[in-house]
Every structure is written in C-alpha cells, then in structure tokens.
Amino acid sequence: MELIKLSNLSKTYQIGQNEVEALKNVDLKIQDGEFVAIMGPSGSGKSTLMNLLGCLDKPSKGEYVLDQNIISELDSNKLAEIRNKKIGFVFQNFNLLARTTAIENVEIPLIYSGLNFKERELKAKKKLDLVGLKDRIDHKPNQLSGGQQQRVAIARALVNEPVVVLADEPTGALDSKTGEEIMSIFQRLNKSGITIILVTHEIDVASHAKRVITFKDGVIIEDKKKN
Amino acid sequence: MNISLTFIIALKALRVNALRSVLTMLGVIIGVAAVIALVSIGTGAQDKIVGQIEALGSNLLIIVNASSRDSGARMGAGSKLSLTTEDVDAIANEKQLITIASPTIHTKGQVISGNFNWSTDIIGANKSFFIARDWSIAEGRFFNELENNSSAKIGILGKTVVDNISPNNSPVGTLIRVNRVPIKVIGALEPKGQSADGKDQDDIIIIPMQTVQKRILGSNKRARPNMVHVIWVKVINSSRMSEAEERIKEILRKQHKIRPGKEDDFKIHNLEEIRNTVSQSIGVFTLLLGAVASIALVVGGIGIMNIMLVSVTERTKEIGLRMALGAKRKDILMQFIIESITLSLIGGFIGIIFGMIVSYLISKTAGWPTTIDINSIIIAFFFSAAIGIIFGAYPARKASLLDPIDALRFE
Ligand SMILES: Nc1ncnc2c1ncn2[C@@H]1O[C@H](COP(=O)(O)OP(=O)(O)O)[C@@H](O)[C@H]1O
Ligand SMILES: [Mg+2]
Numbered sequence A: 001m002e003l004i005k006l007s008n009l010s011k012t013y014q015i016g017q018n019e020v021e022a023l024k025n026v027d028l029k030i031q032d033g034e035f036v037a038i039m040g041p042s043g044s045g046k047s048t049l050m051n052l053l054g055c056l057d058k059p060s061k062g063e064y065v066l067d068q069n070i071i072s073e074l075d076s077n078k079l080a081e082i083r084n085k086k087i088g089f090v091f092q093n094f095n096l097l098a099r100t101t102a103i104e105n106v107e108i109p110l111i112y113s114g115l116n117f118k119e120r121e122l123k124a125k126k127k128l129d130l131v132g133l134k135d136r137i138d139h140k141p142n143q144l145s146g147g148q149q150q151r152v153a154i155a156r157a158l159v160n161e162p163v164v165v166l167a168d169e170p171t172g173a174l175d176s177k178t179g180e181e182i183m184s185i186f187q188r189l190n191k192s193g194i195t196i197i198l199v200t201h202e203i204d205v206a207s208h209a210k211r212v213i214t215f216k217d218g219v220i221i222e223d224k225k226k227n
Numbered sequence B: 001m002n003i004s005l006t007f008i009i010a011l012k013a014l015r016v017n018a019l020r021s022v023l024t025m026l027g028v029i030i031g032v033a034a035v036i037a038l039v040s041i042g043t044g045a046q047d048k049i050v051g052q053i054e055a056l057g058s059n060l061l062i063i064v065n066a067s068s069r070d071s072g073a074r075m076g077a078g079s080k081l082s083l084t085t086e087d088v089d090a091i092a093n094e095k096q097l098i099t100i101a102s103p104t105i106h107t108k109g110q111v112i113s114g115n116f117n118w119s120t121d122i123i124g125a126n127k128s129f130f131i132a133r134d135w136s137i138a139e140g141r142f143f144n145e146l147e148n149n150s151s152a153k154i155g156i157l158g159k160t161v162v163d164n165i166s167p168n169n170s171p172v173g174t175l176i177r178v179n180r181v182p183i184k185v186i187g188a189l190e191p192k193g194q195s196a197d198g199k200d201q202d203d204i205i206i207i208p209m210q211t212v213q214k215r216i217l218g219s220n221k222r223a224r225p226n227m228v229h230v231i232w233v234k235v236i237n238s239s240r241m242s243e244a245e246e247r248i249k250e251i252l253r254k255q256h257k258i259r260p261g262k263e264d265d266f267k268i269h270n271l272e273e274i275r276n277t278v279s280q281s282i283g284v285f286t287l288l289l290g291a292v293a294s295i296a297l298v299v300g301g302i303g304i305m306n307i308m309l310v311s312v313t314e315r316t317k318e319i320g321l322r323m324a325l326g327a328k329r330k331d332i333l334m335q336f337i338i339e340s341i342t343l344s345l346i347g348g349f350i351g352i353i354f355g356m357i358v359s360y361l362i363s364k365t366a367g368w369p370t371t372i373d374i375n376s377i378i379i380a381f382f383f384s385a386a387i388g389i390i391f392g393a394y395p396a397r398k399a400s401l402l403d404p405i406d407a408l409r410f411e
Helices: A046-054 A076-086 A102-112 A117-130 A146-158 A175-189 B004-015 B020-056 B085-092 B130-133 B146-147 B160-163 B211-215 B238-255 B271-314 B316-324 B329-365 B374-400 B404-409
Strands: A002-015 A018-031 A034-038 A062-066 A089-092 A164-168 A196-198 A211-216 A218-223 B060-065 B097-112 B115-127 B137-140 B154-157 B176-179 B181-189 B204-208 B230-235 B266-272
Touching: A002 A046, A018 A046, A018 A062, A018 A218, A034 A046, A034 A175, A046 A062, A046 A164, A046 A196, A046 B181, A046 B230, A076 A089, A076 B316, A076 B329, A089 A146, A102 A117, A102 A146, A102 B316, A102 B404, A117 B230, A146 A164, A146 A175, A164 A175, A175 A196, A211 B238, A218 B060, B004 B020, B004 B329, B020 B238, B020 B271, B020 B329, B020 B374, B060 B271, B085 B097, B085 B230, B085 B238, B097 B160, B097 B211, B115 B130, B115 B160, B130 B230, B154 B160, B154 B271, B160 B181, B160 B204, B181 B204, B181 B211, B204 B211, B230 B238, B238 B266, B238 B271, B266 B271, B271 B316, B271 B329, B271 B374, B329 B374
Parallel strands: A034 A196, A034 A211, A089 A164, A164 A196, B115 B204, B154 B181
Antiparallel strands: A002 A018, A002 A062, A211 A218, B060 B230, B060 B266, B097 B115, B097 B176, B097 B230, B137 B181, B154 B204, B176 B181
C-alpha cells in the first residue's frame, strides 16, 4: 500500500532578500512497511523533508499525501491530530522532558489523544518493555544514558501506533556501539511491519535500511533499493 | 485533554521553580490580603455604627421641635417649642401603630455628691421612656407610678455620672444635688456606650418629667408647664415605620393647626432610615477601601504575567515538542492559562488566610472593630481567578501561536 506520496514538492525559505530553495520539485513514493534511509551532505534538505513529512511544516508548492490524507490542505488542528495519531518522531537530541520520568515522557502523545490514566500507563509500559526499559520506567532523563534516553524516545514515538516513524539522525548524538543498538531496534520494529524513515549521513547506519535515498541541494540524486 | 490533568501538569511546572512561583504569588497574596483586611475594617465600622444606632432603641421615631437642634438639649435663641404633652397624648392614641409615645425635656446641670461634682445632661422623663429606648436598669429600680405622676425628687443615673460622682460605692440610696435641688438616687442604668455621633449616652441623669419641669427648670422664664423637647415613639413593628411617620406628621400638623403648604414646626427622625443611610455611606467607603487595595492585586497580576512570559520563553522547546507529539494550539493555551490561574488561586487562597490574620491583628492591636464578610472572601477568590485568566491570557496565547519547528529548534 502506498503510504506516502510527494508530488512536485518544493520548500523555499525566505531570509531577508534571499530565497533558499531547500527542496526542489521532489517526487517520492514510500510504501507501507518500508525502511528508508535518507542521506546527503549537510544542507541538502534532509531535515526540511522530514519536517514536511512530519506535518510540522507546510510545503511552499506541491502536494503531500500521507495515508490518504492530503496534508497540504489541512489546518493546524487537523495537522496536530495527524502528528499525534499517525506519526512517531525520534530526534537527534532525544527531546525528552527533563524532570519527567520515562513513562511520563512516553505518555505525552496519549495525553493529547485523550486517553485516561490507566490506558496511558498500560500502553506506555508495553512500549518501554518493547525497547528493553521495563526496569527503568521511573527514571528521569538525567538518570539514563544517551542510548537509554533514545530508547525512551523511540517508545514515545511508537506509543500511539503510528503509520510511520520519522527519525532525524537518531544516532547522531550517540557513540557507534550505542548507535548500532538503536539501529537494531529500528530494524526489529521494521520487521514487525512498522514503516521507518530515518536521516543519517553515516553509511553504516544507512546500511540497516532497505532503501537509501540520497539528496543533494534539495533534489534526489539517487534512490537505491536493496533486495 | 482534560482539565485535572492540565492542572497536574501546571502544578509540576510550578514546583520546578518553587521559589520563583512563591515570589510571584506574593503579589497576589498581598493584594488579596489587603482587600480582605481593609474591607474588614470598613465592614467592622459599619457594624459598629449600625449597632450604635440600634442601641438608641428599636423601632424608634424621635420627634423634635423643628427649630431646636439635635435632641433639644441645645436650643438657639428664639427657638419656639411647639411640641406639647397634648401632642404626646394624641400620638399615643394611635394604638394600632404605636406602642409608646414618651415625652422628655432636656437641660444641662451640675450634679454634686459630697466632694464630687459633675456637669451632665438632665432628662425629664416618664417611666415609659426606658421601654422606648430599650434601656435596662443595672441597680436599683425605675420610677413607680406615684413618682411618675408627681414631682418626686428622685433620679436614675447613667454609668458615666455614677463613675464621676460615686466612683467607689453604689450611688443608689444616696442624696445628691442637681442644680441645687436635692435628689435621691433610686437607680443606675446599664451602659449604652457612645452614640453614632460620638456622644456619650451614659452621661445622663433621668428625673421624673414634672420634677424637672417645676423644680429644675422652674426658674427658667421659657418653661411652660406642658412643653416637651422630644417625643420618643415606639412603633409596633419595623416594617410600619414610614407609615407611623406619616400618621404622626398628620396628627401633629392638625394639633399645631399648620395650614397646607406651610412647613412643619417639628421634625421626625426615623432611626430605621438613618441606619440605612449611614450603613449605605459606610458601604461606599468600604468599597473605596477595597478598590484601593485591589490596585495591589492588579500589580500582583502583572507580576504573574511577567513570570508567565519568562516561563513561555524558557519552555519554548517543550512547547515545540508537545506540538510535535500532537498538542493542539488550544492545549498549549490551556496549559499556560491553567498554570497562571493555579498561581493566582493559590496566591489568593494564602492571601485570604493572611488577610484574616491581619484583620484579627488590627482589631487586637488598634482596637478597631473588624468584620470579615464571607462575600469579600468569595469576591477575593474569584477576583484572583480572574487575575490569573486575564494576565495569563497573553503569555499563553503567545505560547500557543509558536511555530512548532522554530520552537523545537529553540535552544
Ligand atoms: N528555518 C530555516 N530558515 C531558513 N533557511 C533554512 C531553514 N531551515 C533550513 N534552511 C536552509 O535550507 C537548507 C536545507 O537545510 P536542512 O534541511 O536543514 O539540511 P540538512 O538537514 O540536510 O542538513 C539549508 O541551506 C538551510 O540553510
Ligand atoms: Mg539536518
């Protein structure tokens, strides 16, 4: 099933008089269950693409369809709902709330879906278990290692059963060994059927993916599928 | 997203910067405490003065000669006394409206007892006067029937007079001189305290009316045998005060043969009315005090707004994250509004307790009567909630309008 479809998508930033074209007429289709790595040099538009895919930003031109929703036409409330229900974010610097326990961090998306305390706790525990943090649920971020924090973030990304997980350089702040651990989690998740799109500029990291798309100056210069 | 959860999130956020939260609340605490304390002073004064007016006697109409001042004790030159004992009888006849109509005559005099010497108000009265004014005896007795209708040389003293001429032992049974007339003291009155206009109501000696008429005022050229300075009228019940007032007016105008269009030669003070007027004007004063105090509350609100703005800036990244995870703009708006309402309500609550303590201390140390009105507590509570909403609205709106990407990228 076609999960994501970008047609002629462009994003232009205006800085004073200058216009920066971060993405230029991008066409891209991603199927349900794919594991895609986005590569490319710094400034090539990878993060811009992720923000658009994550419904955090709107394209300047073109159309974006996610899971049959025409995202380019939705208002801010509808976009918040899409982010909440259909998308799981994993950030480079984890982005956990400080002074807040692992389980409370994982529960945040569920709060905005209107679930009650019991349901939230149940779901959050299950996902923390899935990333191997069963015995760390009451730890606060400053009591966890970088790898553990990123695993909390992955649990949070998964907690609302999204259709796609978007990870922008999820191993960027980790050492290579911990990075490998995180990647094996992603691989496992993908095997269980979850669609994953991640940005990286490390070949090793990208090698876990089944498809590698390379960007340069806002355009796709290579789209390679492994078999 | 429900309110109680938002409230918990707000409490957590406030606990993170506990000291800052408390300092922010301080503005509201002081504001609310000031409102509560100052309004309690105003209300206390109101209660006291109304109490004093009521102490004059319940359901009372006081009729005086138009040209005489106050209770008739001080009469200007040429003032003509129109009220007579016949008027009293005519009023007393209105039995369906009036329970008592009791005349008095007033003068000043010197009371001497042994070495003690005291200048006081002399009131010539009948025994019904004590009932009209709800005045009870502390020691001894009132006039008996015989004394009432004769010019018996007896008197009943107010507390102040007792204190000044017989400080050490009971005056009852002793012989004193009032304006050189020997008078036997037969009783002493319970104290009534100050009247609303600051006059000592206990600085008084009450002597049968005829005695004052014949023996004490006897030498006075203007003393007519049937003259009356004041008529104290007790109305059957408080709801019929105005009706009684109108009726008495009719009777007296007829008695005095005043032609239509001419002015009354008497004046009727309706205590019920006076009480309402005084009560209202102190109410305005109290409102003014409250208004001045609420300036502090507004300043406290500005403090909240200031801190909320700081908080929004500090937590920009958190806001971005929450938006990325599915928070709608209205969720963020609610989060910050609830946070500022929590601040102001906790502040308001502490302020109410603090204000009650201050009010208690004022009444203890300065001796002012204070009354804490439940209304002022309720108003203070809702006012502080309103402060939270009003001054939290702008920072919260600012937070909710952040762009999620910019907010996420904020360091
Ligand atoms: N908010 C922004 N405002 C202006 N220019 C931006 C903004 N975000 C990104 N850009 C520009 O768009 C281009 C692509 O940036 P980005 O998508 O962050 O690249 P990458 O993630 O591949 O390093 C860069 O030239 C960058 O300077
Ligand atoms: Mg980037």
